[in-house]
Amino acid sequence: MTVIIELKDATVQVNNGFDETKTILDHVNLTIHEHDFITILGGNGAGKSTLFNVIAGTLMLTSGSIFIMGEDVTNFTAERRAKYLARVFQDPKMGTAPRMTVAENLLIAKYRGQGRGLVPRRIGHFKNEFKTLLARTGNGLDKHVDTPTGLLSGGQRQALSLLMATLQRPELLLLDEHTAALDPKTSVSLMALTDSFVKGDQLTALMITHHMEDALKYGNRVLVMKDGKIIRDYSQAEKAKMEIADYYQLFE
Known part of the structure; x- marks a missing residue:
């Protein structure tokens, strides 16, 4: 099975302004295979957006490495990685040019x-x-x-x-809470459209969501993040056995 993305001990540390170093991504190891549709759950500050920014190259690793299609892109800029990746942001205004x-x-x-x-x-x-x-x-x-x-x-x-x-x-589609700013009905229709695109075009996708129902319904893997770490990585078989209450329990 083709490996699209591989993170090895990916770590990001930042200075919080008080001469203290905070780890916002903590030795993350992750392999994303071709045709994976992975949903990511986690509370605020869990490291979800940091993970996306590290993959996209808008935030560089403090240590560790990242490979895309087998190529070491750890020191590549976001522009050099753009040929592999596409991203849909939470804010509808970010992906399009309004006057065009x-x-x-x-x-x-x-x-x-x-x-x-x-x-x-x-x-x-x-x-x-x-x-x-x-x-x-x-x-x-x-x-x-x-x-x-x-x-x-x-x-x-x-x-x-x-x-x-x-x-x-793209080799990898990053869906960065892309339904969060929409009303419930529009969110449901956009998720159905997203799923049809991912399946129909056989895309590989990584999706951050706060909607437990979407994590349960869509994709073949679920990652749960906390304190900059991946604390759970549920396979398709494990995911199939879970109910919505199981997801909420992860955050208690």
């Missing part, structure tokens, strides 16, 4: 990671392709191809962010 149309945002995503000179963008050439793609969301986005993204609802904007993140099929 839906089509223009998709065009940027289509050519992500490729060298581009000063050439005509030929956006009309891709309109039908983009409409077909947008129709997959089921929330009317295909009728807003020429709408500035800033005028979309939060749910539509997150669905667009998800489309943009998966358009080039």
